[in-house]
Amino acid sequence: MWRFSVSIILFSCFVASIFTVASSSEATCSGIVPLRYRNDKISITDFGGVGDGKTVNTKAFRAAIYRIQHLKRRGGTVLYIPPGVFLTESFNLTSHMTLYLARGAVIRAVQDTWNWPLIDPLPSYGRGRELPGGRYMSFIHGDGLRDVVITGQNGTIDGQGEVWWNLWRSRTLKFTRPNLIEFKNSKEIIISNVIFQNSPFWNIHPVYCSNVVIHHVTILAPQDSPNTDGIDPDSSFNVCIEDSYISTGDDLVAIKSGWDEYGIAFNRPSSNITIRRITGSSPFAGIAIGSETSGGIKNIFAEHISLSNMGVGVNIKTNIGRGGYIKNIKISNVYVENAKYGIKINGETGDHPDANYNPNALPIVKGIHIKNVWGFNVQNAGSIQGLKGSPFTEICLSEINLHGSLNSYRTWKCSDVIGTSLKVSPWPCSELRTTGGSNSCSSTF
Numbered sequence: 001m002w003r004f005s006v007s008i009i010l011f012s013c014f015v016a017s018i019f020t021v022a023s024s025s026e027a028t029c030s031g032i033v034p035l036r037y038r039n040d041k042i043s044i045t046d047f048g049g050v051g052d053g054k055t056v057n058t059k060a061f062r063a064a065i066y067r068i069q070h071l072k073r074r075g076g077t078v079l080y081i082p083p084g085v086f087l088t089e090s091f092n093l094t095s096h097m098t099l100y101l102a103r104g105a106v107i108r109a110v111q112d113t114w115n116w117p118l119i120d121p122l123p124s125y126g127r128g129r130e131l132p133g134g135r136y137m138s139f140i141h142g143d144g145l146r147d148v149v150i151t152g153q154n155g156t157i158d159g160q161g162e163v164w165w166n167l168w169r170s171r172t173l174k175f176t177r178p179n180l181i182e183f184k185n186s187k188e189i190i191i192s193n194v195i196f197q198n199s200p201f202w203n204i205h206p207v208y209c210s211n212v213v214i215h216h217v218t219i220l221a222p223q224d225s226p227n228t229d230g231i232d233p234d235s236s237f238n239v240c241i242e243d244s245y246i247s248t249g250d251d252l253v254a255i256k257s258g259w260d261e262y263g264i265a266f267n268r269p270s271s272n273i274t275i276r277r278i279t280g281s282s283p284f285a286g287i288a289i290g291s292e293t294s295g296g297i298k299n300i301f302a303e304h305i306s307l308s309n310m311g312v313g314v315n316i317k318t319n320i321g322r323g324g325y326i327k328n329i330k331i332s333n334v335y336v337e338n339a340k341y342g343i344k345i346n347g348e349t350g351d352h353p354d355a356n357y358n359p360n361a362l363p364i365v366k367g368i369h370i371k372n373v374w375g376f377n378v379q380n381a382g383s384i385q386g387l388k389g390s391p392f393t394e395i396c397l398s399e400i401n402l403h404g405s406l407n408s409y410r411t412w413k414c415s416d417v418i419g420t421s422l423k424v425s426p427w428p429c430s431e432l433r434t435t436g437g438s439n440s441c442s443s444t445f
Contacts (some may be wrong), residue, residue, distance in 0.1 A: 041080060057088045080102065090109070095148065174317075225249035229252075234292075237268055239272070271296075276434070288314075311341070316368060317344070318347055318365065320347070340378075340380060341379070
């Protein structure tokens with residue numbers, strides 16, 4: 001089993017501690033969901049839970065959550081997980097509850113893939129993201145919930161994903177792998193002060209949700225673990241992601257909104273999403289939008305992002321057949337060290353669910369504003385590749401400095417794009433005409 005180095009874990013805790021102090025006096029969006037005090041408290045041990053790392057505690061978790069759901073204590077209930085390793089199959093949460101992990105507490109997924117429950121595909125995807133048909137339920141799941149908190153003293157939720165990664169690598173998967181945490185059709189969700197590690201697939205996936213706060217979390221997976229995205233808001237509204245360390249095998253934060261004709265028909269955008277003070281590393285992107293963008297993505301604000309050892313710093317991606325739109329995106333104050341690309345905006349990225357997508361359904365990409373990006377040892381400055389039938393417009397790059405090594409190829413590549421630039425180094429492509437002085441490009445933040 002792959003293990004994280006002590007240095008990575010210590011660094012992630014160091015970063016989290018800095019964020020905890022810094023965020024108290026800095027801008028925050030975490031107030032969109034008020035934290036409620038709950039008088040009623042129960043422990044998983046009250047229901048026979050045993051934290052020896054061997055006993056399977058599925059019955060204990062389900063019994064505890066059944067009690068919360070049916071007794072309906074005023075103000076909700078805290079389910080306390082004490083120090084120890086609590087092995088369990090997947091389970092569902094309920095409304096008005098707090099799952100609280102003490103320091104040293106671990107909720108660990110079993111590795112029995114044969115009996116893992118299946119659920120229907122998301123209607124905005126039409127099928128499992130990896131394979132046709134249904135999908136395996138997330139390890140910890142919530143559907144149609146309200147007022148749920150996952151928090152604690154930096155306890156750990158461990159997906160033991162290596163068995164799933166190996167099924168993917170050997171091409172013996174039968175259905176799409178489970179996410180570590182998924183909330184669907186839910187609202188007033190808070191996730192904080194927990195370590196998430198070794199997810200089988202995406203780590204935290206709020207889909208069709210509103211009023212979601214994810215902050216002060218650490219998300220860890222090996223750099224070669226397939227599709228272990230950190231946080232993926234999907235067709236969701238009012239999402240706050242702040243003060244977290246993420247090191248995984250795929251995009252750190254990726255905003256999505258459905259896949260081709262299914263996402264177009266479902267027609268639910270992702271909007272009003274704030275991403276702030278994220279640190280991490282990945283062979284893919286730090287901040288990503290797409291490539292599943294068919295329901296539309298708008299009003300995205302990201303700032304104070306610190307990235308190292310990356311594939312791409314900022315990656316906005318879509319494709320023909322997606323339809324939908326990507327608009328009003330503002331990204332600023334990004335530091336990227338050791339990356340293949342600083343910035344990529346591409347209209348030919350990602351696969352299709354089936355052959356029924358409409359090749360004439362072209363996405364609209366407009367109003368992308370990226371400011372104050374500093375890169376060191378960046379091999380390629382950037383690439384902005386629009387679509388011939390739907391050029392990307394109102395692209396604004398301002399105060400961007402991407403420095404490369406002696407052997408780097410630092411020019412920009414652009415096609416089918418219209419926009420402006422100000423104080424960009426290396427010199428941007430001609431499609432982004434350079435402007436001087438005060439202008440609408442630099443004044444949009």
